Amino acid sequence: MASCCNSLKLEGMFSSAFRSSKRSSNAIWIPSSSSCNLYIHGFPLKNNSFSVSHSRSFTIKASSSSSTAIVEPEGIKITSVPTKPIEGQKTGTSGLRKKVKVFMEENYLSNWIQSLFNSLPPEDYKNGVLVLGGDGRYFNREASQIIIKIAAGNGVGKILVGRDGIMSTPAVSAANGGFIMSASHNPGGPEYDWGIKFNYNSGQPAPESITDKIYGNTLSISEIKMAEIPDVDLSRTGVTKYGSFTVEVVDPVSDYLELMESVFDFRLIKSLLARSDFRFAFDAMHAVTGAYAKPIFVDKLGASPDSISNGVPLEDFGHGHPDPNLTYAKDLVNTMYSENGPDFGAASDGDGDRNMILGKKFFVTPSDSVAIIAANAQEAIPYFQGGPKGLARSMPTSGALDRVAEKLGLKFFEVPTGWKFFGNLMDAGKLSICGEESFGTGSDHIREKDGIWAVLAWLSIIAHRNKDKKPGEKLVSVSDVVKQHWATYGRNFFSRYDYEECASEGANKMIDYLRGLASKSKAGEKYGKFPINPSTRCIGNCHLCILLLFDCLKFLIVGNYVLQCADDFSYTDPVDGSVASKQGVRFVFTDGSRIIFRLSGTGSAGATVRVYIEQFEPDASKQDMDAQVALKPLIGMLVIISTIYSFRQFTNKSYGCISDLALSVSKLKDFTGREKPTVIT
Ligand code: VG1
Ligand code: CO
16 A cells, blocks of 8 residues: 555645644634635534433543543643443444444444554654544534544544534545544434444545454554543634644535536536526435535526425434435435426435436436446546546446446456445546446545536536537437437446345355355356255345245246356455455356345445346347346346245255245245335335
8 A cells, every 4th residue: 555644634625725723722713714604504413302412421431440641742631541342343345334322332433433543653643634524413413522532632633624523425535534424325313323434545435454453453442542622613614722733623515616616617517507498406315415515506506496405414314314216315206207307316325425316207327327427528527538547336336337448448447346446546547437336426536436526427418418409409318318328338237136134144144155156156057947956955044035035936037148157256456456355246147147146334233135137238129128127037037046045944845846935935925024125226
């Protein structure tokens, strides 16, 4: 890894707005000179019924003996708080996520934050600048104060905090990294999730080499270094100094907005939004982009104020699940599919790094979205006027992007799931545009996926295609753009099935089983017949199997697929040589079809099994089909692959024919009450 020096230091994007303040005595508050209340004035981090007293749960407590003041450098007292290791603080795909109640347990958050400082070279943070953002969810206010005190206790020179603790993941990444208090697309509130992400080196999510170290340190931690400073008022912008330590509360939007203006042609987008024959809708899902939507889309680009829905960030996301997909952004989907609905719709997730793009009665899959942005970037987005350097996608994301890379003669990379794998390629100048099937799209303007960026990219493409259209002339729509793309490149039908909150043990066993199956498979093997092997023994106990068995009945007719390869995906980073293995079991067929199984690394309880299904269709006359219909044969086959071992588990009998299997299914359905995946995208 490249040297980490300066990685937490203030550089780049934010430097214009942040003044270096003069040294002053303890706890002096200096209002910011910029008009920071302009954008999210009155943003309510609600003090509602489920708020808890700051003093009750969130002060650091000594696990065994009482605290000792050890040093008093430059005016602040640092206390060493004894603590004990806590199990299970392992970072997942993107940050540490648990139920909020777990994070609220004694020293849970503090242990992890201290372990993080214990994992970094001191020169990376001593007297440096750290950014602290968050999505406004429940517990962020208390967590901000804990993080600030531990950062000060470890010698960080300055913390920049978004007002009210609000700053999106892309905005924190743009500021070269720091902490983001968010469980992203997971729901929030007292009964739900909390999480923390740490972005390092040039703003990218901390690599596994660091998160593994943090985890190691959580298992041996014995003290937390805590500055004895009062809680900082985060509700107004300005600077507060405690000895040599500074907290600056900043407007979370202005510098991010400036960055967006440098990437896109705002005049072009403005001209589209000004048209009476184009209607725009954005659903902020009561999450962090609520703070960004009005200043960017309404104030800057001229969209109508009522085009923004759920535009106020709330601690529990208004009882919603801030995951922009067809299931959880249902209101927007209904609006877009209604008669006389808007022409363009978009939504973003809890921390603002995901996006969903919709046209009138039309859903753009994220895998298509990144391919279409890449294909149109050079002509529609000034940032890419020299052409993108290279393209990349996560392994389960469909191959639509591969075809664009091939046609444009661009370098192409396939990386494991998780944005952290793109950063090195970007830093090395090999990658400009990338995406994940999980509603993540972005570019090397920052080191995170970026929800607002994706919306602006799509608006730019639509605006560019229509820039010469006179009033009254039919506009090129979102669906026109997508269908033209399919006609040129072919269509990769894609769907993902999520089975949330399965029992972990069974899910792990199922993946182990599939891994074994993949390793035994041989190229040229034919799939497509029901391959019941009566000697197969059940080894698992996973709800997925039950669900798949049920689904199996619906898809008995399977296609004829010839296996090209099957493996458990492993990735060697071409820049630093690091290896990430066991990243998902894939079955790839000779026609380009794929079935992939992996376990989610972002859940807070149990296991979520993700199944990805893809099939390529070059024939334009067949590209209009519904993805669920087009993928039926493959879905049937994945059911079969998954059930080879699993149907025995409840009966311990062999089944030689499908009717026997059917008999067992109804019992299984009775047992779980679940018939379908929790989410299909
Ligand atoms: C999921 C997605 C992955 C994404 C990650 C973080 O991970 O599949 O593509 O990078 O969430 O997104 P998993 O391990 O649950 O499949 V976010 O918006 O929650 O930071
Ligand atoms: Co997110």
